[in-house]
Amino acid sequence: MIKFFLNGSTFETQLPQGMSLLDVIRNEAHLHGTKRACGEGDCGACTVIIGTWNAGELQFSTTASCILPVASVHGKHVITVEGLNQQQPNPIQQIMIETGASQCGFCTPGIVLALTGFLLNSTHLSTDDAIMWIEGNICRCTGYAGIYDAARAVADKYRELLKNSNRVSVLVEEGILPTWISAISDNSIHPIDTTMNITGNNVLAVSGATDVYVQKQDKFQDLQLYMLSNTDIRKDIRLEDNHVYIGGLTTVETVRQSGVMQEIYPEIEQKLRLLSSMLIRQRATVAGNLVNASPIADMAIILLTMDAVIEVKSKNSQREIPLAQFYKAYKTLAMEEDELIYWIKIPTTLNRSKFNFEKVSRRNHLDIASVNTACRILHDNKNLIHEATFTAGGVAPVPLLLKHSSTWLCGRSITPETIRDLLKIIDDEIAPISDVRGRADYKRQLLKRLVVAHFITLFPELHPEDSLI
Amino acid sequence: MSNYDSIDHVIGASLFLDDLPEPVNCLHAAICPSPVAHGKLKKINIDKALGIKGVITILTADSIPGENQIGTIIQDEPLLADKEVDFIGQPVALVVAGTARQADKAVKLIELEIEELPPVFDPRQAAANGDFIAPSRTLALGDIDKAWEKCATVVEGRTETGGQEHLYLEPQGSMAMPDERGGIMLYSSTQSPTAVQRVTSRVLGIAMHLVQVEVKRLGGGFGGKEDQATVYAVLAALAALHTSTSTKLILNRQQDMQYTGKRHPYSSDFKIGLDENGKILAYEVTYFQNAGAAADLSTAVLERSLYHATNAYYIPNVRITGHCCKTNNVPNTAFRGFGAPQALFVIESAIAKAAGMMKLPAWRIQEKNLLKEYDTFPYGARARQCHAKRAFSEILHSQKWEVTQKDIFNFNKNNSLIKKGAALMPICFGISFTTGFLNQAGALIHIYSDGSISVSTGAVEMGQGVNTKIIAIVAHTLGVNTDIITVQPTATRTVANTSPTAASAAADLNGMAAKLAADTLRLRLMDTAASRLGEHVSGISINNGKILLKGQPTELDWHALISDAYLSRINLSAQAHYATPDIYFDKNIEKGQPFAYYVYGTASIQVSVDILRGIVTIDAVNILHDAGRSLNQDIDRGQALGAIMQGIGWLTMEELVYNKEGRLLTDSLTTYKVPDIHSMPSEFNVSFMEDTDNPHAVLQSKGIGEPPFLYGTAAYFAIMNALIAARPDKPMFFNAPLTHEKILHFLTCE
16 A cells, blocks of 8 residues: 655555556546646656655655656655645746746646745756756747746745745745645655565566656556665765765766766766756656666766766675676666666766767757767877777667777877768767657768767867868 | 636646546546558457456447538548548547546457558649549639749749647547436537537437537647547547446547647648749749548638738739648648648748749848738738738838848858858738638626626637636626626537637637627616616716716716616626628639738747757747737737747647658657747747737737747748858758758758
8 A cells, every 4th residue: 555645644545556646646636736648757747746755854856747656655745736725826826827827727737846846956046947947847838938937037036035044944934835844744654565576577676767657657557566765775876986876766867966977077967957857857767767778868878988887786696787788789788687776886087088978859858869979088188089988879779889989089189080080980880770769861960960069069179170060 | 917717727726628527437438549541441349348347338330329420511531430441540449448447458459350451641642643632722813824924033842841739738538428318418628619519419319409518628729629629529428328427538648649630731832933123923832731531621721721822922923722632641630820831831932942043032022022901812802901011121120130130141151060040921811710600609698696797608718818808808898897707618508509719710709799798788787877877878887897977986886786787677698699790702713801800920030050960949039910909918928929939849840750651650748849948949029019900800909829820930941041051052942840850961961
């Protein structure tokens, strides 16, 4: 039985633990403010806030309830629009009314929740941050002008007020959060049974579920879920023995904001904004992105350039697998079924290298890449390349480490001729196929341009564009 | 006044179809769709599916008591496939079960035996085969055959525009409840309650009065629920009839995207002739419209393409031909703009191509040919209250257009990695249903004894703010505050024989009907006030809830007056009907005056193209729009901005991709991309023209829903101008959407 707090009261459901939270909210709790629109976390109409106890503190995130198995909120606090509502529209709601942020109203509650999540969590409380917090919310009516104005007005109104203060109590005072929220203390709900065996039929290991649940909620209703959040797998980032350790449950958003990751690759904070939306990044785990083994997995493409090593454990064993050897064939991993990722390890010495990540998709944000590519280059002051790792997604059955091209590049100096020759070698190393994200020849062409983009970005003073495009 | 619904929207209290309380034991239905695009339906084996727990019944064409026919304009579409399947996703059977999940499970076990036939997906191929939905039509003006020789430049070409998924956030759905005397009560997410009522009555074989339809609001429509909501309502009704139990049918997103029609793709040929000064002398165009497998609204959509072929220009010699081609795609349907955007793209492509040939900027040709007062459209009507030139020149001025052009030129000269481009887009959009009889509406107003007011009309609220406008009209007419007025759900039992909420005309038509009903009540109440005050009625007025005599307050206020009227047994309800006057069309000669009036305006769009990566940023969108005397500027601005983004999406990122069997591959939000908040241009403004009265619509207003969609066309040509700056050696191409893939292909291929 799954038990959680729903808008401040305990709620129990006998429904299958694989049922989506959205189904439980709408069909069992009969709260209809949370809308069902896409069923794949790509529109934000079903956004809810999840409160989780962490080190004696309730931490809040926003999430798409349509792709969240209800088991993952066991013992947590779920807040829907009904839970936020007071006698009068709260300040966020009032601002949205005034800026014309709502037309048909179907996406509206999701945006209210997303902006609440922004106020609870945003570091800078800037307009840009506010937009990032609602970037996962699709509206087909407004053209976003009224929504943008609302986000900006909310950020402007609370930027100063929330600085250096207890956010929850200020937001309660402001009427944005309900008063019961300040009365919450550590809960009495016991964790669900975690002794389940993860091999065998009808068992699905789930962490963020942001990939596995996309369009497949129905399939999983009858499965036993093995909630990785109930294991001892970590969700933080550690620095140890000259290595960065990314936990097996660490989210993409945690990596994006991580200081130690930015030590290695300063632009990672900006670049990872190209990965899905804030709504999804808060749940999607790095390890999940790796094991999902999509040929265009953004994290795999980046981590392959970082000499990442995966630490896996099963009941009886523990071993390390270099990410470079992790992908054997399409959706086939060098990992056994009973193994789980505990850590992803990156050497900190990489910070002497330059990194770049490029991604082009049909829509510039909140989209899956047509082609993505990353590179790491270690060079001397004469532009002689000592180390190089180039990767490419969407051009092979797996996230591709361009081994041959990378090796070839080492020991050469960066000149237009080198880049031109490199492009030819890369061309031989890839085998894209035509699909909804583009025709094969487009992907081939696009990768070449993005490789040139690496050099233009990392070595602008050399003006490689003059002879290359 | 902000949108009347917005308070309920922001607190999540607004009820959509799937939020209505379900009756006890409500059943759920799921559609078994055709897996192939064309074939003979030999056998439907439902035995295994019936074995699934919870399945109550499975309905097929044989289960239909009335006519198996849902076509509205042309009756060519069965509700459930019989003998033949004509497109992937066509409903073949309906499973009715205790839960939606059980129904979905059973659908997968239905075995269809289909003998496949070769499908056609290309409208030109269909035309070559002689497969048309309806006879082709030609409009002509002047003598085009003689005109070519007078032209200094003649340019020919071909254009393609893709389809577009509506992507209303609320998917299609309906809930049917069996009623007494064999009737059905339907809740439907439809723009056309009367169409649902009429077709349900036909299919079930019961009279219309036994079928009642109610619509509270839609979570977006955009035309996608004008004709295509009907099938789901009728299927739910059929299930309710068979099971004598309430039945709900709601599509999930993928089903919605696979089963429902889109904006019509067009493939078109053009020929344009100009004199040496850029004056267009002749324009010939042929549209091959991909109608899909059944008529739906295709002939009406094509009709609007014909009428809008010359956009906001006067061209003396014109020949416009439209073919409504029958293919094996899902029947395509209404989508904001209704054929006009497709036609506009062709004439603008022709102008762009001619401009390239003549080494003139396209905007010079646009400017030179704009409509002026009393110019003739190819179908004989004349431009009236024409603001085409004014809007264009005001945009030229406000955007400092010539300076901008120079700045862009200089920027492009100095930058190889980013190229900028800009384009202007004048528009002209006729308001009225081109199907004449649809230009009517009804309203019913009740004033209750406490003075509060209930308004019912035929308009469906779908976010466009029609209810807010109707409240404003009624409040203005009766002289009361808006907060004592409620607009009721749209229901066939309160207002009958309604037209779809479509054609940008819902506020015009229903607002006018509401005004007429309110006028009737106001006259009655003034009489009541006059006799109560012992004065002549000519001195009485009602303003702001106060009853005035010769402009001065009296002892009477609204509440006292209503109470008095009630006690005096005055009728406090009024019904009214409005029919747009002076519109007609003679299809024999293809001449007439199909529109009550026209909407004008001009857009300026600027873009940056990242030449290296082949990606686009829309930098600035500035619009000057003619909204008449806007009933609500906030709502009209929201409509305009939303429409523009949808128009930009159509021509840039929104691409429908099919496999060779005709199956839609982009059937989810993961693969079909509509504009997100990052797609919004950093400069995004709409202003309204001052002093543009419109005597042809309620309170001098103008329809707003569709016309601004056309402005998005400027994005295509702005991007194209940036691409030409990067590759001046290559000719423009006219194949929308202009995706990142096409952009890179253009930039990199010889």
